[in-house]
Amino acid sequence: MNRTFRRMLALSVMFMTACTPIPQSPTLPTRTxxxxxxxxxxxxxxxxxxxTPTRSNREIGKDFMDLAFRMESGRVVARLTRFEAPISVRVTGDVPPSLTPDLRALLGRLRNEADIDIFMTGAGSASITVEAIPRSVLNAAVPRAACFVVPRVSSWEEFKTVRRTPTVDWTTLERRDRAAVFVPSDVAPQEIRDCLHEELAQALGPLNDLxxxxxxxxxxxxxHAVLTSFDMLVLRAYYDPALRNGMSRGEVAARLDPILSRLNPAGDTxxxxxxxxxxxxxxxxIETALTAGSSxxxxxxxALQAVSLAGAMNWSGPRDGFAHYAFGRLNxxxxxxxxxxxxxxxxxxxNRSSETRLHAAHVSVQLAAFALSAGDGAAVLNLVDSAxxxxxxxxxxxxxxxxMMFKAxxxxxxxxxxxxxAVRMDSLGWARYGFGANANVRARLREIASLNPLKGI
Known part of the structure; x- marks a missing residue:
C-alpha cells in the first residue's frame, strides 16, 4: 500500500473555479x-x-482477516507476520520540523490505544526507519507515490539496490525484523503526518486496503487522514498475545473471536x-477514474461505470458514495x-450513517463551492457549520x-x-499546517475568494 496522489481528490477545490464566470486573475483587496x-x-x-462508531465484532473480524491475509493487488498472504516487541523507530534524512512531534504523538497513541510497545530511538539502527527525502527524488524512483513502506530495508540507498527483488516482497516474510517508511520532506506538514499514520500502520500490521x-x-x-479507533483496535488485535508470527489464516480465525470480545465487548452486542x-x-x-494518464x-x-456497478451490487455507504463523489469531481x-x-x-x-460523517464533510466542500459561486451565502453557512x-x-x-475560508x-x-x-484569520493557522508554504495558503484564500461573485468583478 502506498499513499498516492489521488488522496488530494478529497481536499482539492481548485477545479471549482472552472465553472465560475470570473476573471482569470481577480484583484482582491487586502481586507479580503x-x-x-x-x-x-x-x-x-x-x-x-x-x-469512530463501534461496529459488530463479526464485521470487524471479517475486516481483520481480509486486511491481514490479502494484498491490495488481491495476492494472498499465507501467514501472519509482525514485529516482536519492543519496536524501535528512528528518523533519518531531511527531517522537517513538524515530523518528529507528529511521530511522537502517533507513537504515543499506538502505545496507549493499540497497546504496542513502540518507542523512538536515536540509535543507528531500528526496527522501523522513517526516512524523509525530497518529493522529486521519491517520485523519480516510484512515480505517483506520495509515500510508501517496504520490508527488510533500513535506508533509501538500500531500497534502490533491492527494489525489484523478492527482498521487498511482503508475501515472502516469515516475521518482520526491519522496515523503512519513506516520506516526502518538502510538502505540507499534514501530508507528512498522514503518511506517517498510514505507512507506519502498514509497517506494523495489515497490508491491504478495503x-x-x-x-x-x-x-x-x-x-480518513489519521488512524481511527477502528484502526487501533485492529492493530491491538494484531499484536495480541494469543497470536504469533507464522500463523495461517485458519489459525488466526480460530482465535480472533475471543480476542475481539475481550478488546471490544461492545461489539458483541x-x-x-x-x-x-x-x-x-x-x-x-475507480482507479482509472482517479488516476491521471487516461483521457x-x-x-x-x-467513474460512471463504478456508479452503475455500485448500484447493481446494492451498495450503500462508502463505496456507493465515493463513486458518485468521483463522478461529480470529474464532471x-x-x-x-x-x-x-x-x-x-x-x-x-x-448522511445516512454516522460512520460516514467525515465523508459528508468532504462533499460539503464541493457543494459549498457551488453555493458560493451562486451567491447563496446562507447555503454555504449551512454546509460548513455542520462539517x-x-x-x-x-x-x-x-x-x-x-x-473556514468558505465560511468567511x-x-x-x-x-x-x-x-x-475573525474566521478568515483563524483559518490561516490551520491552513499553514494543512497546505504548508505561505504561498499555498494565500493561493487557497484567493481561490475560494474568487468564487464569490461579489469580488473580482
Whole structure:
C-alpha cells in the first residue's frame, strides 16, 4: 500500500473555479485576504484519540482477516507476520520540523490505544526507519507515490539496490525484523503526518486496503487522514498475545473471536450487517477514474461505470458514495449540472450513517463551492457549520481551513464582515499546517475568494 496522489481528490477545490464566470486573475483587496505580509503561527492537533462508531465484532473480524491475509493487488498472504516487541523507530534524512512531534504523538497513541510497545530511538539502527527525502527524488524512483513502506530495508540507498527483488516482497516474510517508511520532506506538514499514520500502520500490521471500510485509513478513498479507533483496535488485535508470527489464516480465525470480545465487548452486542466484497472491476474503474494518464472522457466513463456497478451490487455507504463523489469531481468544468447532482447524491448517501460523517464533510466542500459561486451565502453557512466540527474531530487541518475560508466568504456575503475577518484569520493557522508554504495558503484564500461573485468583478 502506498499513499498516492489521488488522496488530494478529497481536499482539492481548485477545479471549482472552472465553472465560475470570473476573471482569470481577480484583484482582491487586502481586507479580503485578512492579512498583510505575514501569517499567524501554524496550528496543529494534539494527536488525541480519533473515535469512530463501534461496529459488530463479526464485521470487524471479517475486516481483520481480509486486511491481514490479502494484498491490495488481491495476492494472498499465507501467514501472519509482525514485529516482536519492543519496536524501535528512528528518523533519518531531511527531517522537517513538524515530523518528529507528529511521530511522537502517533507513537504515543499506538502505545496507549493499540497497546504496542513502540518507542523512538536515536540509535543507528531500528526496527522501523522513517526516512524523509525530497518529493522529486521519491517520485523519480516510484512515480505517483506520495509515500510508501517496504520490508527488510533500513535506508533509501538500500531500497534502490533491492527494489525489484523478492527482498521487498511482503508475501515472502516469515516475521518482520526491519522496515523503512519513506516520506516526502518538502510538502505540507499534514501530508507528512498522514503518511506517517498510514505507512507506519502498514509497517506494523495489515497490508491491504478495503474500499468497503467507512472508519479506517485502510481504505484507498483516503477520506480518513489519521488512524481511527477502528484502526487501533485492529492493530491491538494484531499484536495480541494469543497470536504469533507464522500463523495461517485458519489459525488466526480460530482465535480472533475471543480476542475481539475481550478488546471490544461492545461489539458483541451490535448486529452484523451483510456486506459483499468489492469487485475487481469496480476497483479498476475507480482507479482509472482517479488516476491521471487516461483521457478525460475515459475517466468520466470509468467513474460512471463504478456508479452503475455500485448500484447493481446494492451498495450503500462508502463505496456507493465515493463513486458518485468521483463522478461529480470529474464532471466539474465539463457538465456542472451532472457534477452538482452527483455531489448531492454522494452527500445523501453519506448522511445516512454516522460512520460516514467525515465523508459528508468532504462533499460539503464541493457543494459549498457551488453555493458560493451562486451567491447563496446562507447555503454555504449551512454546509460548513455542520462539517467544521467533524473536520476538527478527525484532525484534518486542510479540510478545516478550507471550510473556514468558505465560511468567511459567506459571512462577508451576508454582511457580517467583522465575523468574516475573525474566521478568515483563524483559518490561516490551520491552513499553514494543512497546505504548508505561505504561498499555498494565500493561493487557497484567493481561490475560494474568487468564487464569490461579489469580488473580482
Amino acid at each position: 485576504m485578512g492579512l498583510q505580509d505575514s501569517l499567524p503561527p501554524m496550528r496543529s492537533f494534539a494527536g488525541s484519540r480519533v473515535n 474500499y468497503r471500510l467507512s472508519d479506517s485509513v485502510f481504505n484507498d478513498d483516503n477520506i 451490535q448486529m452484523p450487517r451483510p456486506r459483499n466484497d468489492t469487485t475487481r472491476d469496480w476497483i479498476e474503474n 478525460a472522457n475515459r475517466r468520466r466513463s470509468a 466539474v468544468g465539463y457538465d456542472s449540472d451532472i457534477a452538482l447532482a452527483s455531489f448531492n447524491e454522494a452527500l445523501r448517501i453519506y 467544521m466540527p467533524i473536520a476538527a474531530a478527525h484532525e484534518n487541518a486542510a479540510l478545516l481551513a478550507t471550510l 466568504e459567506a459571512l462577508e456575503m451576508t454582511g457580517r464582515t467583522s465575523e468574516a475577518s
